Amino acid sequence: MWDRRRTLIFAICCLSLFVVGLDNTIVNIALPAIRTDLGASPSGLQWTIDAYTIVLASLLMLGGSTGDRLGRRRVFQTGLALFTVSSLLCGLAPGLGWLVVFRILQALGGSMLNPVAMSIVTNTFTDPRERARAIGFWGAVFGISMALGPVIGGLLVPWNWRAIFWINVPIGIAAMLLAQKYVPDSRAPRARRLDPVGQVLVIVVLASLTYAIIEGPGAGWTSARIVTLFAVTVAALVALIGYERRRVEPLVEVGLFRSAPFTGATTIAVLCFCAMGGLLFVNTLYLQEARGLSTLQAGLCTLPLALAIIVVGPISGRLVSTIGPRVPLALGGLALALGGLALSGLTRHTPIVALLGAYLLVGVGFGIANAPITNTAVSGLPRSQAGVAAAFASTSRQVGQTLGVAIIGAAVTSHVRGTLADGLPAASHIGWWITFGCGLAIIAIGVLTTGPWARGTSHRAAVQLQTAEPAAVGT
DSSP, rough: OOOOOOHHHHHHHHHHHHHHHHHHHHHHHHHHHHHHTTOOHHHHHHHHHHHHHHHHHHHHHHHHHHHHHHHHHHHHHHHHHHHHHHHHHHHOOHHHHHHHHHHHHHHHHOOOOOOOHHHHHHHHHOOOOHHHHHHHHHHHHHHHHHHHHHHHHHHTTTTTTTHHHHHHHHHHHHHHHHHHHHOOOOSSOOOOOOOOOHHHHHHHHHHHHHHHHHHOOOOOOTTTHHHHHHHHHHHHHHHHHOOOOOOOOOSSSSGGSSSHHHHHHHHHHHHHHHHHHHHHHHHIIIIIIOOOHHHHHHHTTTTHHHHHHHHHHHHHHHHHHHHHHHHHHHHHHHHHHHHHHHHHOOOTOHHHHHHHHHHHHHEEEEEEEHTTTHHHTTTTEEEEEEEEEHHHHHHHHHHHHHHIIIHHHHHHHTTTOOOOHHHHHHHHHHHHHHHHHHHHHHHHHHHSSSSSHHHHHHHHHHHHHHHHHHHHHOO
16 A cells, blocks of 8 residues: 555545546536526537637646656646636636636646646656556546536536536645645756647647538538538648657657557547547536526436446546456447447437436447547657656547547537437437447447557567667767
8 A cells, every 4th residue: 555645645636636637527517597697509518518628738748848857746636726816717717718717727837737737656666566657546546537527517516517617726726735835856867858849730720620610510511611610620630640740859750659558548538538528528517408407407317437437437547457458448448339239219208217328338438448548648658758758648638538528519519400319319320329339439449459569569669769768868
């Protein structure tokens, strides 16, 4: 068992992870109230979520390298301060535009928390087995925070939807004070160089792609604006890959993708969080707009999903440590696919028991599949690349949620006929089929990237990365 000091440090880091993960999903349950109070359109509601996740996904790796360079505790506390202040401002936003701006500031603070906290954790737990255990709990905390978002939001929104942001303020202040007292300051012996060109290209890729998907149904998929945005996405992605391959210390280490386990884990992270992000977005509108449930009732309906993630996440982590990631990934993908299939015939009058059963399946699938992602991503790679690989896995989670809200949200809202109350149940079917497809893809990729061939690619990638390191150090 860990000693008191390390347990406290880990708990403080998990506290920051919890509030950042919570803000990924707690906003979902407040969407109808925000729509009514601020007069938001469906695409506007998508932006209240994706403005946060796009910035978070884009800046996570920069946040980690900044902590290595300037001092991890200093950057961690700065992130907490910015996240806390911007949460207060979100709760005071007079209009949707201001809310989106303050959500961006929130994400800027959040980007300084998760990767820096992970660096603090990896430097606190030097024993490989203890570190693996800590990383397993870390992944479970993030999944739990996402799952509890709608439940906690359901308790707060009936009082005031702005309370979903205000709740972060006392937590942030407490975390700042605890970090000052208990978290030791540290920095990397040699921090990675800044990569401003790569950072800008990452932001362009994610922002242009998400904007095109969200606004496509309204503007028309063949309109000049949407076609141009997709062209910008492709051009920026090609430029990013070409530039990063030539750079000595890239923001995106392209060589990591030579490892099949790493590539598989990051792809599974995108698929898993795409399904979850899309489900929570559509499900909130369905329960409140189509079923007429209160925010508290809607939040409680997601309780089976949250409980499943809480229970099976740690179990999955132990399974990974004993039998490897293949079986947990396959089981997680299967449960997620079955959950999507169970929702594919959703109507306005689907029995609540059937809904709860489907949510339970999705929660089991998400909880099992999420736990192995980080461990699988770093599997077989040199220790010097483990932090970069873990940061990329975290980034892939945020990218997945961003795309889930954008793709599934756009697919569903573009098929609504009439009002949301009348047309959403039938329109949601396409979203559940996408969830089903994500589950099947997780099974296939999990099996393909966890066998002997995949381990061989990881070993070869590790050798190539280690061979390149001396040149990078001397440059």
